[in-house]
Amino acid sequence: MKSKQKRDNSMQRVILRNLAILLIIITAIYTMTENTIAHSPSTLTVSYNLQTQELRITITHQVANPSTHYISKVEIKKNNVTYNTTFYTEQPDPNSFTYSYTVNATVGDTLQVTASCIQGGSKTSQLTITQQNTNDDGNTSSTPGFELLIALGALLSAFILIRKIKN
Numbered sequence: 001m002k003s004k005q006k007r008d009n010s011m012q013r014v015i016l017r018n019l020a021i022l023l024i025i026i027t028a029i030y031t032m033t034e035n036t037i038a039h040s041p042s043t044l045t046v047s048y049n050l051q052t053q054e055l056r057i058t059i060t061h062q063v064a065n066p067s068t069h070y071i072s073k074v075e076i077k078k079n080n081v082t083y084n085t086t087f088y089t090e091q092p093d094p095n096s097f098t099y100s101y102t103v104n105a106t107v108g109d110t111l112q113v114t115a116s117c118i119q120g121g122s123k124t125s126q127l128t129i130t131q132q133n134t135n136d137d138g139n140t141s142s143t144p145g146f147e148l149l150i151a152l153g154a155l156l157s158a159f160i161l162i163r164k165i166k167n
Contacts, residue, residue, distance in 0.1 A: 013165050020161035027154045040121035041071065043096075046113050048105065048129055055103040058096065059115050066091040072118035074099060079110055105129050 041061040048055050055076065063069040070091035076084040084101060091097060105111060109129045116122040 016161050016165045020158045020165065023154050023158040023161070027151055027158070039119075040117060041115050041123040044113065044115050044123045044125040046111065046125045046127045048103070048111060048127060050105075050107070050129060050131070053102055053104055055101045055105075055111060055113075056098055057101070057113055057115070058098045059091075060096040061091060061115070061117065062095050063091070064094070066094045068118075070118055071115050073114075073116040075114045075116070076101060076103065077112040077114075078103065078105060080112070083111075107131060 039061075041059050043058070043060040045058040046055065047058075057074060059071055059074075061071050067090045070088065072088055074086050074088070075082065083103060086099075086101075103111065107129050110126060111129065112124060112126045114122050114124045
């Protein structure tokens, strides 16, 4: 009876160890390929200067090669009607960059900006024009950092499994 129990415990430890190793490998692969897979911009900040009629859009979209993986389209809507759509063939910086557009808007107008990645994924931000000239209400259509939470969850699970094996 003790022999069978030892064998079962030994088998459980092998299974848990292999599962922990698998989780670590999956996390490592995911971390190494994160910049090569399509992803939405991590931030999209919109500001408007009422006096100069200038809309400034700052985009953070970290990529390894901004000539092959880039923000390909920026669409601006004014009061839910498409105002301007601009297409790009590369992004000016592999991390963060700002585009400026002349937009004829008045107090109370709502501007909605969507930045789209050439490989898929987009992010949207909305701004209502006020007297303060600049107003970013932070409305976005995606959850930044979600991928990081998945990777951290996998690492935490692997750590728990490894500790369980040692006990």
